[in-house]
Amino acid sequence: MGMYVAFLAVAGLIVLAFLGVQAAGLHFLFGALIPYIAFFLFVIGFAYRVFLWGTSAVPFRIPTTAGQMQSFPWVKSNKFDNPSNGFGVVIRMALEVLLFRSLFRNTKSEIHDGRLIHGSDKWLWLFGLMFHYSFLIIFIRHFRLFLENVPGFILIIESLDGFFQAGVPFVYLTDLMLVAAATFLFARRVLLPQIRYISMAADYFPLFLILGIAISGILMRYFIRVDITGAKQVIIGLVSFQPAPSAEVGVIFYIHLFLVSTLLAYFPFSKLMHFGGVFLSPTRNLANNSRMVRHVNPWNPDVHVHTYAEYEDEFRDKMKKVGIPVEKE
Amino acid sequence: MYNGGKIILGLIVFIGLMAAPFIFGLGKGNAKPNPSIDTPAIKAMEKKQCVEAKAVMKTEHMKMLNDWRDSVVRDGKRLYVATDGKKYDMSLQNTCMKCHSNKAQFCDKCHIYVGAKPYCWDCHIAPKEGA
Structure with a gap:
């Protein structure tokens, strides 16, 4: 059900952009206003979300322990999977953010010959990594259209991405990998009954949206080509605050732009915030030093305690009178 | 916090x-890159018309050059019949560059602007300019 809702939503967005630009000629709306609003929502929404998370209380250390904790010097500890200091945390976070360390530990349980077998399952990790890195490279590559003078490193990334020089313009490896990986992520939600059961519209929508963005981009580059110089001019117009969306650039460009705008505007309200959230996960970014440092909850109420020593001081005479033993005579 | x-x-x-x-x-x-068509060969033309219409050339020239190369190098066929029926010799240096003899002022303008690095001149000899 959720899948169909999400699919119809993305299809509707594409139709909306097509009709809006092609039939109604609303180039300024789709080529300037909506992108500006979407970008504003993205940056402010993202920052606000992270700020809200930042204000949550983190009084205690709650890291997930994925290795031997540091204790006695003769017990070998795992410095990165169960870090006890800041340096270990930095390494752990780097492994998590850059290499998806915790997903690498993904396991799968199956019944073979009547026995329950637990095994490693790296496919999600592999395609997840492929998806995110392809997306990152595609994102960086796009800056050739956002900066008037294209920096050399972007050209290097681009030439590596088109390394095989197949077709004209060169086919980017990341284009293929992004579509392949997103298709995998989608297929797994449809084909695995357990995953399908827990998948909702909010899981399918970003996948369809990103697939839509990728496919519209691929169409624009290889099949329904647009005048790239004109496209860059529209984009430079946006970043220099002199928007001049041109009707000469094909409608596929505006569909692509509208889908990207939707992604940006949707981002802060969605699961995609794991981009910011991964850095603020207390189960990853805290050092496991609970046995070395005493963490006191700062909002503990000031409880008045009556210790045994005080009690005895108060009642010593009476206790002696009835023959109850006391610690201090 | x-x-x-x-x-x-x-x-x-x-x-x-x-x-x-x-x-x-x-x-x-x-600023829009302004590829110049101010060359002697184009000036001498009565009707300033490329192989195909300007809008088509803008978006499809790379594909056309690629098809031309495949046709010439692999099949040895050099004759290109344009949409308007005119016949052209499929040749970057002898057809395209005959009119567009100003690579720096024409090709490079847009290619540099959008960061495109076509590999034409890996094999072809780039025209000497400024002479």
Whole structure:
């Protein structure tokens, strides 16, 4: 059900952009206003979300322990999977953010010959990594259209991405990998009954949206080509605050732009915030030093305690009178 | 806020990165690359018309050159019949560059602007200009 809702939503967005630009000629709306609003929502929404998370209380250390904790010097500890200091945390976070360390530990349980077998399952990790890195490279590559003078490193990334020089313009490896990986992520939600059961519209929508963005981009580059110089001019117009969306650039460009705008505007309200959230996960970014440092909850109420020593001081005479033993005579 | 300093620093870096294209774009005009067709061969033409219509050439020239190369190098066929029925010799150096003899003022203008690096001149001899 959720899948169909999400699919119809993305299809509707594409139709909306097509009709809006092609039939109604609303180039300024789709080529300037909506992108500006979407970008504003993205940056402010993202920052606000992270700020809200930042204000949550983190009084205690709650890291997930994925290795031997540091204790006695003769017990070998795992410095990165169960870090006890800041340096270990930095390494752990780097492994998590850059290499998806915790997903690498993904396991799968199956019944073979009547026995329950637990095994490693790296496919999600592999395609997840492929998806995110392809997306990152595609994102960086796009800056050739956002900066008037294209920096050399972007050209290097681009030439590596088109390394095989197949077709004209060169086919980017990341284009293929992004579509392949997103298709995998989608297929797994449809084909695995357990995953399908827990998948909702909010899981399918970003996948369809990103697939839509990728496919519209691929169409624009290889099949329904647009005048790239004109496209860059529209984009430079946006970043220099002199928007001049041109009707000469094909409608596929505006569909692509509208889908990207939707992604940006949707981002802060969605699961995609794991981009910011991964850095603020207390189960990853805290050092496991609970046995070395005493963490006191700062909002503990000031409880008045009556210790045994005080009690005895108060009642010593009476206790002696009835023959109850006391610690201090 | 716990670890407020680090979170705020992270947010500043994020916003800075997001704003970077706008900061670079600020105050710059939206200058359009203006490929020049001011060459003697084009000046001498009565009707200034490329192999195909201008809009088609804008978006399809790379594909056309690629098809031409395949046709010439692999099949040895050099005859190109344009949509308007005119016949052309499929040749970058003898057909395209005959009119567009100003590579730096024509090809490079847009290619540099959008960061495209076509590999034409890996094999072909780039025209000497400024002579």
